[in-house]
Amino acid sequence: MKAIFNREFNSYFTSLLGYVFLTIFVLLTGAMFCLVNIFQYQTANMTYFFASINNIAVFFLPLLTMRLFSEDKKLKTDQLLMTAPVSLGDIVLGKFFAALGVFLLGALITVIYPITLAFYGELPIAETISCYIGFILLCSVILAIGAFMSSLTDSQIVAAVTTYGIIIFILLLGTAAQYIPNETISSVLLWLSPIQRFSDFTLGMLNFEPVIYYLSLTGMLLFLTMMVFERRRLR
Numbered sequence: 343m344k345a346i347f348n349r350e351f352n353s354y355f356t357s358l359l360g361y362v363f364l365t366i367f368v369l370l371t372g373a374m375f376c377l378v379n380i381f382q383y384q385t386a387n388m389t390y391f392f393a394s395i396n397n398i399a400v401f402f403l404p405l406l407t408m409r410l411f412s413e414d415k416k417l418k419t420d421q422l423l424m425t426a427p428v429s430l431g432d433i434v435l436g437k438f439f440a441a442l443g444v445f446l447l448g449a450l451i452t453v454i455y456p457i458t459l460a461f462y463g464e465l466p467i468a469e470t471i472s473c474y475i476g477f478i479l480l481c482s483v484i485l486a487i488g489a490f491m492s493s494l495t496d497s498q499i500v501a502a503v504t505t506y507g508i509i510i511f512i513l514l515l516g517t518a519a520q521y522i523p524n525e526t527i528s529s530v531l532l533w534l535s536p537i538q539r540f541s542d543f544t545l546g547m548l549n550f551e552p553v554i555y556y557l558s559l560t561g562m563l564l565f566l567t568m569m570v571f572e573r574r575r576l577r
Contacts, residue, residue: 346428346436347443354406354444363405367448370402371395375455386463388456389544392473396540399477400484400509406441407488408502411567415496420574430571434489434564441485449478469546476543479556483536484509486563493570512537 354360374395383390414420423433456470487508492501516538519531532538536559542552 343428343432343436343439346433347440350410350437350440351443354440359405359409360444363402363444364448364451366402366405367399367445368451370398371448371452371455374398375452379455379459386456386459386465388459388466388470388473391455392477392540393544396477396480397513397537400481400537401506403445403481403484404488404502404505404509406444407485407492407505408498409492410437410441410489411493412495412498412501430568430575434493434567434571438485438489438564438567441489442482445481445485446478449474449481466546469544472543472546472548475548476540476552476556479553479560480536480540482560483556483563486560486567490563490567490570493567 354363375391378390378394379385379388411420414423426433428436456465459465484505488501488505491504491508492498495501495504512535515531515535519528519535519538522528522531536556539552539555542549
């Protein structure tokens, strides 16, 4: 898995993709930080920042996943991977963690925002840490969705568009739940929505239910991606 990870992670920066993603991510989060925490609310509470950014940031994650498997399939190098002395799990996890690693670089840069706020007010540390954990777990789910969609096609554009479609559907789940009079159905939709589950992390109390939810959903999507590879290998 380490060899796959190194190959994929380095490929983001031998091309412009990694730099483009980090530039967009840092500019976007920086703008939202200034707008929300400094100009609008004038607060050191990072929950406002994360509540604003998570619905937007997820739309940039397909930049990291659209080529994960589709490029290999298009170039026919996926056959080399499947016959290499590594397991399918190592291939899928190596590529996924490479994309996650690039995202984590961007998330690490944003740590400067709460550090800056700490100099000007009392920073709610528990809420900030909890929000970061939730944000990373949420984005892991989106990356896993993108990885799965990329494994189904040899077109980066198709992989990106279908991932965006699922992201939009996820966003609409929470909105639709607000207009459904049946409380049971509304609650189920809210429970299913990864975006809505993020609100559990803004309370500063690390509830294990949403953590398990995010990890389970990510694991399921990566397992499905492995099954796509397994089916292709058996053909």
